[in-house]
Structures are given as structure tokens and as C-alpha cells.
Amino acid sequence: METRKLLLLVALFHVFSSAILTESQSMIGINYGQVADNLPPASATAQLLQSTTISKLRLYGADAAIIQSLAGTDISLVLGVSNSDIPSLASDPSAAANWAAVNVLPYVPSSSISVVSVGNEAINSGDPSLASGLLPAMQNLRTALSASAAAASVKVSTVHSMAVLAQSDPPSSGAFHPDFAASLTGVLGFLRDAGSPFMINPYPFFAYRSDPRPETLAFCLFQPNPGRLDAGSKLTYTNMFDAQVDAVRSALDGLGFPEVEIVVAETGWPYRGDPDEVGTTVENAMAFNGNLVAHLRSLAGTPLMPGRSVETYIFALYDEDLKSGPTSERSFGLYRADQTMNYDAGLAKPSSSISNTASASPGWTQSAETCVPVVTVQARVEGRPMQSGERCYLPSAVGSPAVMGLLFQYVAVMLLLT
Known part of the structure; x- marks a missing residue:
């Protein structure tokens, strides 16, 4: 009898710990930009992704080789419709049907396609035809996808820059820019009715660039800082990422769309730039990126949305050597084109066989499930930063309702068996 109790407790603990890991990992995705002439084959990229804990990949187009290479894996895909295709999809339902027939229908359900993003930052692109055509293009594409049972569950959305907000500081004052209000209201109504997410590109890096003080850097990097009190909500923020996401939440709520979920379509930090x-x-x-990953895995959420992490796509998988602009534009990749790491963001599986030339930096330690830079993690009990060399920190998922439910069940069974 005692042996049976022990085995049951071990099994329940395994279910509980697996739920924590699965729920937290499912929040983390990455962007795959292809403005480059030296990228590895799709099969090699698929192998690299499967050596990591990344569970989602966002494309800016619909690369057939990548889509096919991820068939039968647990990695879901966000596909992209180019801005140049918006006018034709908006004016001609058959063009939308053809886009779906070529880029989605041949690959589902073998490949997991979760979302099709119609355009990228189209509303504030400066092209009025894109802003006016965005909603009908989304509607026509959704109709085309819904006509197929295999693709009916694919969501249709679009990606916005933070420029669609007129106000974001403090987060409780978040509001959309009046110049975009008319276009956004229709799009948001579509997202609400379709159960699709509002996709946004918050970049703490750009916030730091506009205010390059040491205290701003710590706030943007999730490092120890005094925090910033939002006088409107009375909530304290300890990092810029949460502040930006909650500003978007406030803007959505203020416009009357509290049920529309947020997805962070892009965020990242360049490792190199011009002088x-x-x-x-x-x-x-x-x-x-390392602290962002730890934050998402913790399932702590934001001050305005505690207890759950926002689905987030890091920018980017590879460097893109053909991008124009300053050096930083070509230096967002976690990996080089030869698949060696530019630095370790803590996303590799412990058993990863992909080689890398960048060794783990001081302050990083290894656990069986996940590693984060312990030097930056706040000690929960003593209220101080953990020191380099202390034990590896496995983020807590206490705030997650799903995991809390499992925890209560586990404790209840333990009490019954003792």
C-alpha cells in the first residue's frame, strides 16, 4: 500500500512539474526574417529550432520549405501576407482564396499554422490604401480559410508598431492615436468577433535609445531597479516590457475591447551597432533576451495582467545581412547564419546537439529544465539580487490558474494519502 502511495505521488508530481514547463514554454516564439543571402537550408533551421525550447515561429511571408520542414513537429507557425498584397486581397475575394489555397491549405494539418498576419505595421505605414484595405483583406482571407475544415481554426490578424499609441506612459494612460482610431476600431471589432489576437511590436531597446540613462537601461533589461509607480493604477512596474504591454492593454480596454488578447509579435535587442x-x-x-525568457517562463504576467504570460516572439532567429540602415538592423539574431550562437539567451535544450562558439557567460548555470542568468534574478525570500554562482533559478509558475489548480489537486491527494 505504501509503495502504491509513493508511486502515485511521484506520478502526480511529474504531471504538475510538466504542466509548469509546458505552459511556460508555449509562450515563447521567435521571428524568422529572411532579408539575407546566407541563411541555412530549411531542414537545418528546423533541426535548430527543435534543439531549443522555442515552440512558435513567425514568418514574414509563407516560405513553403520552412512550413514543410516543420510538419509533424510541435512548433506552430505564424504566416505573413505582405503589405503589397493587401490591396488585391481587399478588392478581390478570389485573390484571398488563391492566397489561402497556395500558402495554407496544402500544409494543414501536417504543419501547425496558428495565425496569418495580414501585413506588417500597415496602419501606420503612411500609405492610406493599406490602412483602408486592411480590414476587407482580413475579412476576405478569413472567409477563404473558413471554407476549409483543415484551415478553419487558423486565426487572421495583423501586426502593429507601438506608433499606433498616442500615449503609453504611464501604462494606465495608454491610448490609441486618433489618426488611426477609425481604422483600428474596425480591425479590433474583427479581432473580437473572430477570437484573434491583437499583435504588437514593443521594443524596450527603442525606449532606452530615446532616454539613455543608466536607470532606464536597468528598467529595460529587467535588472534590479527602484521600479516606477503608475499614479493612475497605483501599480508598480519593474521593467519596460511589462509597462509597454500594459499600455497596449489600457488602450484596448479604453476603446472597448477588453476581450481581445495581446500577442507580442516582435521584441528584441541588437548585440552590435554603430559607434x-x-x-x-x-x-x-x-x-x-535572457531575462525576458525567464520572465515569460515565470508566468508572473504583468502588473495589469498577473498570473499569465503574454505570447511573445523574440526578434530574431538569425542575423539578416542584407537589411539596410544602421548596423543594429543586421544584428538582432540569436544565431549567426552558420547556426552558432551570437550569445546564449537560455533557449537551448540541455541535450542540444547544435554546436556553438559562444560559451555560457558567467552567472549562467544549468538545470535539467531551464536556466536563467541567476545574477539578475530577485531572491524571493531575502529580497536581494542572487549572486553569481548561486543555484540555478527555476522560475515559479505560482500565478498561473491552470498550474495552481494542479497544485491544489496534488496537495489534496497528498493529504488524503497521508
Whole structure:
């Protein structure tokens, strides 16, 4: 009898710990930009992704080779419709049907396609035809996808920059720019009715670039800082990412769309830049992305949305050597084109066979499930930063309702068996 009790407790503990890991990992995705002439084959990229804990991949188009290479895996895909295709999809339902027939229907359900994003930052692109055509393009594409049982569950959305907000500081004052209100209201109504997410690109890096003080850097990198009190909500923020996401939440709520969920379509930090580009170092990029991963895995959520992490896509998987602009634009990749790491963001599985030339930095330690830079993690009990060399920190998922439910069940069974 005692042996049976022990086996049952072990099994329940395994279910509980697996639920924590599965729920937290499912929040983390990555962007796959392809403005480059040296990217590895799709099969190699698929192998790399499967050596990590990344569970989602966002494409800016609909690369057939990548979609096919991820068939039968647990990695879901966000596909992209180019801005140049918006006018034709908006004016001609058959064009939308053809886009779906070519880019989605041949691959589902073998490949998991979760969302199709119609355009990228189209509303504030400066092209009025894109803003006016966005909603009908989304509607026509949704109709085309819904006509197929295999693709009916694929959501249709679009991606916005933070420029659609007129106000974001403090987060409780978040509001959409009046110039975009008319276009956004229709799009948001579509998202609400379709159960699709509002996709946004918050970049703490750009916030730091506009205010390059040491205290701003710590706030942007999830590092110890005094925090910032939002006088409107009376909530205290300890990092810029949460502040930006909650500003979007406030804007959505203020416009009457509290039920529309947020997805962070892009966020990242360049590890290299021109001499006049502040903060573009390997150390800062590793701190931002590593601490972001730890934050998402913790399931702590934001002050305005506690207890659950926002689905987030890190920018980017690879460097893109053909991008124009400053050096930083070509230096967001976690990996080089030869699949060696630019730095370790804590996403590799312990058993990863992908080689890398960048060794783990001081302050990173290994656990069987996940590792984060312990030097930046706040000690829960003593209220101080943990020191380099202390034990690896496994983020808590206490705030997650699903995991809390499992915890209560586990404790209840333990009490019954003792």
C-alpha cells in the first residue's frame, strides 16, 4: 500500500512539474526574417529550432520549405501576407482564396499554422490604401480559410508598431492615436468577433535609445531597479516590457475591447551597432533576451495582467545581412547564419546537439529544465539580487490558474494519502 502511495505521488508530481514547463514554454516564439543571402537550408533551421525550447515561429511571408520542414513537429507557425498584397486581397475575394489555397491549405494539418498576419505595421505605414484595405483583406482571407475544415481554426490578424499609441506612459494612460482610431476600431471589432489576437511590436531597446540613462537601461533589461509607480493604477512596474504591454492593454480596454488578447509579435535587442548607437552590446542583448525568457517562463504576467504570460516572439532567429540602415538592423539574431550562437539567451535544450562558439557567460548555470542568468534574478525570500554562482533559478509558475489548480489537486491527494 505504501509503495502504491509513493508511486502515485511521484506520478502526480511529474504531471504538475510538466504542466509548469509546458505552459511556460508555449509562450515563447521567435521571428524568422529572411532579408539575407546566407541563411541555412530549411531542414537545418528546423533541426535548430527543435534543439531549443522555442515552440512558435513567425514568418514574414509563407516560405513553403520552412512550413514543410516543420510538419509533424510541435512548433506552430505564424504566416505573413505582405503589405503589397493587401490591396488585391481587399478588392478581390478570389485573390484571398488563391492566397489561402497556395500558402495554407496544402500544409494543414501536417504543419501547425496558428495565425496569418495580414501585413506588417500597415496602419501606420503612411500609405492610406493599406490602412483602408486592411480590414476587407482580413475579412476576405478569413472567409477563404473558413471554407476549409483543415484551415478553419487558423486565426487572421495583423501586426502593429507601438506608433499606433498616442500615449503609453504611464501604462494606465495608454491610448490609441486618433489618426488611426477609425481604422483600428474596425480591425479590433474583427479581432473580437473572430477570437484573434491583437499583435504588437514593443521594443524596450527603442525606449532606452530615446532616454539613455543608466536607470532606464536597468528598467529595460529587467535588472534590479527602484521600479516606477503608475499614479493612475497605483501599480508598480519593474521593467519596460511589462509597462509597454500594459499600455497596449489600457488602450484596448479604453476603446472597448477588453476581450481581445495581446500577442507580442516582435521584441528584441541588437548585440552590435554603430559607434553612435547606445546600448548595442552583447551583454545588453543577452541580459534583455535572457531575462525576458525567464520572465515569460515565470508566468508572473504583468502588473495589469498577473498570473499569465503574454505570447511573445523574440526578434530574431538569425542575423539578416542584407537589411539596410544602421548596423543594429543586421544584428538582432540569436544565431549567426552558420547556426552558432551570437550569445546564449537560455533557449537551448540541455541535450542540444547544435554546436556553438559562444560559451555560457558567467552567472549562467544549468538545470535539467531551464536556466536563467541567476545574477539578475530577485531572491524571493531575502529580497536581494542572487549572486553569481548561486543555484540555478527555476522560475515559479505560482500565478498561473491552470498550474495552481494542479497544485491544489496534488496537495489534496497528498493529504488524503497521508
